[in-house]
Amino acid sequence: MNTFQSDTKSLWRDLEMDSFPALSENMNADVTVIGSGITGITAAYSLVKQGYKVVMIEAGRLIEGTTGHTTAKITSQHGVNYDYFIDTFGEDNAKRYYEANEEALKFIESVIKEHNISCDFSRQDAYIYSTTDKGDETLQKEAKAYETLGIDGGLTDSIPLPFPVTSALKMNGQAHFHPVKYLLPLVAYLKENNTPIFENTRAVDIIKGEQPKVLTESGHSVTSKYVVMATHYPFKDFERGFFARQHIERSYSIAVKTTDIPEGMYINAEEPKRSIRYTMNEDGEKLLIIGGEGHPTGQHENPLESYNTLYSYAEEHFGVSDVPYRWSSQDIMTLDMMPYIGPVNDKDTNIFMATGFAKWGMTNGTAASLIISDLISGNENRYADLFTPDRFHPGEDTKNALKENATVGKEFFKGKFNRKDAELDELGRGEGALVQADKEKAGAYKDLDGNLNLVKPTCTHMGCDLAWNNAERSWDCPCHGSRFEPDGSVIEGPATKPLEKLDD
Template sequence: MAALPGVPESYWVESTPTTSFPSLEQDITADVAVVGGGIAGLCAAWELSRTGRSVVVLEADRVAGGVTGYTTAKLSVQHTLIYARLRKSHGEQAARLYAQSQQDAVEHVFATAAELGIDCDLERLPAYTYVESGGETEQITAEVEAAQQAGLPASLVTRTGLPFDVAAAVRVEDQAQFHPRKFLLALVRRMADDGARVFERTRVMGLEEGRPCRLACENGTTVTAGDVVVATHYPIFDRALMFSRLEPRRELVVAAPIPPEQDPGGMYITSEHNTRSIRTTPYRDGQRLLIVTGETADPGSGDAGERFQRLAAWTRDRFTGTQISHRWAAQDNTSTDHLPYVGHFHPGAKHVYVATGFGGWGMSNGVMSGKLLSALITGHDLPWAELYDPRRLHPLREAGPIAKLQAKAARHLIGDRLRPSHADSVDDVAPGSGAIVRIGGRRCAVSRDAAGVVHAVSATCTHLGCVVAFNQAEQTWECPCHGSRFGPDGAVLHGPATRPLEPVDPDNP
């Protein structure tokens, strides 16, 4: 494989300090426990702490360092072609409530940043959804009409700030982009100063619902709380059967410095070319950093190296003279009806809440979730609560997507076990690569790092038992069923799995 362009690190992570909150070392009690320290969890914790409740945040790794640290960080109400689809499937009122809730989130970030004096490169810009093909202009026209009916300042344009022609685009005014970690790290510092307790490297393993609820952590400690918010991106508990209603996907990101005169002056996205999303952010020495996302694929669907090369080539072709400086990847989950799940975790839940299924738009949906969960827990009403209620189920609308997801998971769960091993022996695994190898009759996930050191772990995902696949570009094992990700040593990088892949001694299986 040709050398991949850029440093393999998120610019948002690279340009901000590492956090160092303590791990939980003793049993504690709080009014509310928030599981997950991404944008949804931190915003929920922030809103709840402002009501005077005692709040505990439990993060398995570092706050704002998971999916939130690898986003493209558009803070926008224009989510590709969402409004025409919502109008058709859910009705005009649902589309209007969606628009109101998302714009409310955008404005809430501006208000919070102003109130706390947060410098997070927050910029107000228009958002565009565009097509280059003349045959696709009808869907843009339909989206403009639906967005306008939803109350958004949308218009149809054929000229943009992009350095190439488009056939048509939806332009929505008054949207935003920001540095997500600068915003969230300032928020969590203020929250901690005001009394909220934040614990990192504290993985939650179990949940006992009741009044109060109890959370069991990996190191044996227990958190007792009146209410629990599960904001782990993909829920780590399966009792709501959300694995049958969430589809994980990964998108790659490349970034390149450009002079300010090449800044396209907005946020752009198209579903063409296997998705292309474009924005910039302030960078060093007066430059802008061009951030391009695309090459959508299922986790475990194969190595991302070729897709990184395609995305980089497209970026260099469309923005002449660019040199890729960074590359990273993001993961998100889309619900079967294309609306997030925010609210009571399942029909019987009284004190457990969830936020998930943001469909690639985690910034506005994360902020929206924080406000909505706080309102639900404190007994206040927001007009869009029913729209996002996780307990909703539309059998006619969702039957097809649910069946498709379950069929895909079944194919992997059964079919991947019937395939021969990907390598005949450990010796066949080259440096920098990984393969499924039978060791002592057992299917194992074997990788060899650049220094030639072999790592062998069980190939069975600890979530629901699918066989993992190796992503050479990112040096990770990925579950093709529900998107769990593991390091070469089996450590959990991304849920819903909470337990690592079991280590295997390749010499003594």
């Protein structure tokens, strides 16, 4: 069995990229876009094409968040969801969800053709497969939902995987691509059209008004008519309780060299989830991407083991000669599994959010950018009401909210006990743990040179105690998913402030 150590590296991020300066002055624009994943870049691109003056700011580097750590399937087959959507939202709304994602796929393909983008785009059929009787029953129900909604696909007896399955549900004509290669030409388009882009510029607040002002960590600001929060997790809640209306998961991917690489895209109906697709490396060699092992952020005692589990699965079913890439990602699920896209509330209609893509951000994120672009430009969009953050479904939302907040409460109070994971002098190089330092609980990390970092292991968002992530060498919040570097700097929100450093 392969035993992974650090470090992780995303296949999609393994290429040369331009860097951009940090914001160093106050600016004005028509639209401020916060975030540079597929949602933020596509929104900026769409708005600039319509003549809007856009400023785009990014807390870290461009495309280094979830978009840079995805499995990059462009599909409307989002696991087993259409039977549930019909029950929860009705047939018309379930069909509109499908159509919104299909339009997003077509938009991506049209942009690729318009700009002659080489990004390994390939039309592929997508499959959900089962290996159990229970999974078969689930796929039978989902197949009926496909038929009801007129989805192009259905049950099939033929599936090109090298292991037996008991049933499979096919969706025709989906696609996959290289997301960074797709987005970099859009960034180039923004540059050519004099769109200011700033990296290492973390937004920390939004001041509401007719001209909302985005405040950044450095003290500089951008004032504009509209603001788009394309930050994956909204860092500003606007008293809407979004933190209680969604939950966060991490999942893992490996790209392996193997001789048995099938066409198509796959995900299973059962748990644990396994996502399968192929891609190409820079030498034109096929690699097989296998993803899965999802868990709530900060609630896995040994995240590094997730990679080993995926490796064992790949070795058992395909055979593995090498694992050149492995990476992990963070995803957000809303209470009803439908994204929140649109104005943050009915009063601040010039501030928009897009979140909760439930691991399917290539199409949902693109759909979000098109919806928000239409809302800003005053064009009608037939999907806007479907995804509105104002929606609430009393039965399902209340049940899921109680469950999610019970989990958050459990994690909050569990961390307040005076526990430790290791003795400070036991830490090896590259290791982190909760320790006692001068009678105080501390988050300790010893880097590869033997230098020690001590931080207060309490999330700066809402005070939950953090857990060490040995797969990514980060401090992760089990309550709302914020993540921090060993030195305390913020990796992912909703937190905007770094951890307090302690004397070592």
